[in-house]
Amino acid sequence: MRYIEPHAHMVSRTTDDYERLALAGCEVLCEPAFWAGFDRSSPDGFRDYFLQLTRHEPKRAAKHGIRHFCWLCVNPKEAEDPGFAREVMRMIPEFLDSPNVLGIGEIGLNKNTRNELAIFEEHVQLALDHDLPVLVHTPHLEDKRKGTRLILDALANFPKLRRDQVVIDHVEEHTVGTVLDAGYWAGMTLYPHSKCSVDRAIDILEIHGPERLWMNSACDWGVSDPLAVPKCALRMKARGHDTAAIRRMLWENPREFLSRSPRFIID
């Protein structure tokens, strides 16, 4: 079954993973900029990372027949130092003309701090200035509910922001309702021990319906599963969801949102 993986951090994955993704039917993959597991020591570390996302990774994916797109930003964990973050942000426009760049992300909050919030808002403004969609990361575990509320409050202060241009990722049962009710897209991340399990994601789909909802593996350097999305499709089938419902979640919905970017042209 062909599918779109809308959130994966392939710089942290092996070439074998690309092969497995391709074998499972992945044809399109999107990679938001994120925290690489360590803090970069200089803004030039980000320059190299942005080059990796815009030039190197698309070639690596193409060897397995996978189209690679990316999102650029300073991730919230490294936004705690606003001087550093702003220096990196000044470099982002240089990369926005790259053919695989979709928008600004994954921005958001990590520990719900004042500095993170300020840099988050500056990224939203950057997206508005360049008319780009936004991908938002919400914090983990006990910080998620409060962080999601702070993010929604902050976004509400941007009257020009079109809410259907924003996906708020890593929603769970206690945040998905407020995100969807406010008119944003919601992403469910299928993660082994935190975030959503495959079955809980299907529960959320059954309860809230498929409108403005997608799912992703967010596979990265941590405990995560690059094949979580096709595994969820198998589970949907076992739970009685038909082919059209599965195709909507794995292909049509991510395609609909990602098409907010004029660069996202797929067959």
Place this chain on the structure above:
Amino acid sequence: MGGDHPLLDLQFIEARHLLVELAAFLDRCDRHGCTGDFRHRALLDALPLLLEQRTDRAKAVLDAFSDPTDTVASRAAAPVYGAPRPDAD
């Protein structure tokens, strides 16, 4: 009657497994003397939610494990623990 509902056929053994794992974890905490930890307390406090007649138990458990404050932190302080630390600022 019973034994023929597809959802239970698919998931009962798995749910049973998860409950046994949780029971064993609580026994393990007793044996290892970590029952005074706020995380252990948070687990115990959330357990009654499972027996409530409601349709949003998962949300209720996640809410119980969420930071109840709404203030913006001045700096990144504690790491994430999975449950709010009672003495956190």
